[in-house]
Amino acid sequence: MSIAANPQLKSAEEVKSERIYAQWGLTDQEFKIIENEMGRLPNYTETGLFSAMWSEHASYKKSKPILKTFWSKNERVLQGPGEGAGILDIGDGQAVVFKAESHNHPSQVEPYQGAATGVGGILRDIFSMGAQPIAVLDSLRFSEIKNEQTKSLIDGVIDGIAGYGNAIGIPTVGGDVAFDDAYEGNLLCNVMSIGLLDHQDTIKVGQAHGKDNSVIYVGAKTGRDGINGATFASTEFSSQEESQRSAVQVGDPFMEKLVMDATIKAVREMPEAVIAIQDMGAAGILSSSSEMGEKGGSGIWLDLDKVPVREKGMIPYELMLSESQERMLLVVAQGREKGVIDLYRDAGLDAVVIGKVTDDSRYRLSFQGETVADLDIKLLTKAPSYKLPSKLPVHIKKASQQQYQPKISNPLQIIMQILSQPTISSKKFFYRHFDSMVRTDTVVKPGGDAAVIRIRGTKKALSLTTDVNGRYVYLDPYRGGQMAIAEAARNVVSTGALPIGITDCLNFGNPDNQEVYYELEQSVAGINNFAKQLNTPVVSGNVSLYNETDNRAIYPTPMIGMVGLIRDNRKITTINFKKNGDLIYLIGSTGNDFNGSEIQKLQTGKISGKLFDFDADAELNNQKLILTAIEAGLLKSAHDLSEGGLIVALLESAFETSFAFDANLKLDDAQLFAETNGRFIVTVEPEKEPVFEKMAGDQAELIGRVTDRNHFQIKTDQSSFSIDKEEATKTWKNSIANLME
Amino acid sequence: MKAAVLDFPGSNCDFDMYYALIDFGIDAKIIDARQSNLDDYDAIFLPGGFSYGDYLRAGAIARFAPAMEAVKKAADQGRFVVGICNGFQILTEAGLLPGALRMNAKAGFICDQVLLNVENDNSLFTKNLYRQQLLLPIAHAGGNYYADQETLTKLHANRQIIFTYQDNPNGSIDDIAGIVNEKGNVFGVMPHPERAVDPLLGNIDGRPFFESILQTSGVLN
Amino acid sequence: MFLAKIYVTYKPSILDPQGEVIKSALHRLDYTDVNSVMQGKYFEIKLEAKDQRTAAKEIEEFSDELLINVNMETFTYKLSEISSVEE
Amino acid sequence: MFLAKIYVTYKPSILDPQGEVIKSALHRLDYTDVNSVMQGKYFEIKLEAKDQRTAAKEIEEFSDELLINVNMETFTYKLSEISSVEE
């Protein structure tokens, strides 16, 4: 297709009179602002640029007022929100770089490529800061596994994450999965990546400085991938061939590995030449170049004829908005271009100067000898932001204040049912497809509370987890937010790590719905509240709104990705029981906390009522005790309690070992399943009993012993029973695989 | 002893192998597979990963990398050539080892630890194995070994099969996990011994493999 | 019995990373006359059906449903009747 | 310019694991009439050559050398001349 075969581009007047801008998502109000600020009508291309840059995805116009409230500064923060990824100081000149990203919609439409390109995108965010990615985690939500469609979505997402992450050679070390019909038609696929910077002085940020420095395009060629979805295709292209065309983005992990290695090498070998780097994510060349210019207080000029293309006849709109994967934009000091270009070429990659940094704060594009856009770069990148009204959701207003009281006539039977719930059962069905060991730094692999990655050449290690329970957030956004970060912290603490910071993915419904906006506002407030108490600043994140099907929103799901720091890798602790005869302690007291719990869902088919309380002080004190005890070498194992409660945590500590346990609990049967926050189970060698008990005081209660028998023996205030280990293990291990059959 | 770890575009276990070798005091270097002279090296390691994206077939494109001529030469001269995972795939594609590796019988990539039976503890690569079984990591989507009947008969007769799987994870014929060439100096194996050398990572069953190489080459005794 | 030969290719404008890498490999092997490489899938499927029309319908149905990814791929096929004993 | 359509399949004696997986999936989807599935590869390669014979020779050469693994695969192909401007 040549340019002549293109449909006639609309004139500026037609863009206005036919409201083309509205098809691209700009409101009349916004178009008026643009027209007024520019003092003329934007042309076709310019309107396209605004529509992309002013979209929620690129501008966060509806979530920004909330995001601004995140607490994101403390003594460790080297880079907070606003760049490719956040950065925390971990001592010795080293820094940890991390961020999470959602790829929900693309994964729902095309699960393999959606998930794969999600991994590719988050990795680019990390290495665009100059850091070496060292791990990936994934946080997934699906509807209940009940039909072929869900199964193929699940298979596709797993294969996509595996296909990309395994090939590029960054281990996928953890994550979380839960199943609930609230995610029907709207699965969540969030990925988090963590990178390491050995020298803090090589941090690269995406800020274009210095008049006449070069803008260099590197990586894959540009095609018509992911361009503005259906409206564009249907209004502008009607020929047979075009309706056959597809805008699905395909990931190429091989290409990305080359781009990653070369970029890290460029930063290490030519730190002064490489002034800024930004990956091309949503709205491709457009957002990367305009944001770099704006943040650096500069202007940008690009010559679109220089952009490497994969297809013929692409118009400026397409070149600018294409979301072809595995591309990066660099700003390179004038005169140093050759060295950088040669480095990429040596790796077999395209690297081309496509423009310059200017000092006039304009965003200008040339195409076939003509200027096709000339805009104030600030106007382009600073969409108006909206503070939207919010309203307490009706279901919360009307919620019963009573806690649900489970009816347990046969605890053994209920335990087996709980173990076979896909949200509770082993997630090995997922993580066995992910290479969790490549790079040979993974000390704690998937299957524990948090993953642990050692930092070679030091005694340090990083503990990594993702968590959130959407059911809790649905019942109470504020407390649910607190609990999400609390659970993440418990997981990290169980491995012996001090929580040092978080990233997030805010997965919500349509923010124009006042109840959804309320959920967003309140859950962020809850996260913020507990983040401060934990001293874990929010250094990066991502927002995914409009997760709705037929006007029904998903559970509000603010995923928390947390990083913890372990100073001495000999102190790394895992969940598994270690020795026959070790003493088992329960840390933290157990309430009658059942609204939103797995047992409520199991027994009533839904969750309801007012969410149970969150005791921040108990949470903090218990976490502190775990860390102190690990530091003192007193704990042989540690495991936090979450979904499914005490009984699930006890069993999980034994499933992957040759041990079992005897437990004698001063609780009623129902409380085996209570989901009171702030609790752990730990094991202690008998010799250390006095020291540990002295340290723990009334925070810990001796509840049993590790045995080497083939059954679990449990006694509560109401009953006494035993569970066959083999049978329980099988149920827990095979549940997801059986459902997927 | 000097060892080269080849880095093909898309290799991703090159550093893992390098660190493992260094750990045993072996003088190792990562060498770009576009280089064609490997005369200086006593042993050449083809690491795991996805050379050229594993596009077309795993190892199919990598076998034409310039370094592969030098690998052939090393193999002919009786030096050690070791292919792990993708390296094994490359060696079969290059014809330095018999047979081929197909996609796993049950589709999909598997990352796990599996028990291996030591079928031949007298090879250059297994001399130091003091046990009948090892637990080693696997991480592959295409580890399903295939050879025709004639080749298999030969492999058995010459004791070229070094490891078999206890519970076959990928459909490999005769449960084969690792083999050597007729001369015994070229070794290919799907599991990853280099991932099992550091006690901090919880598994050191890969160590005797490296110790065997050192012993054979006279560095250890 | 019927034999269907089904050819699956990418829709235009979908990136085919494999094809690109194979093309470069061919160039490195000095087959520089090669201009483009597209890698698709090929299936040979044998099925029982009461007549050619039924077979065709079934093939189109399951190709769309399972063999191809309708977001990115299209297929063509050829169908022929074969005797059941033939292998 | 020439267009080669190349079909790669496993040799008959070799079990095709992917084909088996697809067959069971089809059976699960109630396409129980399906007797056998073989999954192979399909290439469309465009190349310049002075004549059909040269093109054919080149194709056979690089298919054997690169596109297939001679231990387990075979190929067939169809060659046609196309006009160079055609995309």
Ligand SMILES: Nc1ncnc2c1ncn2[C@@H]1O[C@H](COP(=O)(O)OP(=O)(O)O)[C@@H](O)[C@H]1O
């Ligand atoms: N999608 C996933 N990808 C990788 N690992 C996962 C995934 N889901 C769960 N896991 C791993 O399985 C283990 C148990 O997960 P989960 O039940 O969510 O733990 P917790 O309740 O302690 O947060 C963890 O080690 C986790 O990292």
Ligand SMILES: [Mg+2]
């Ligand atoms: Mg946990």
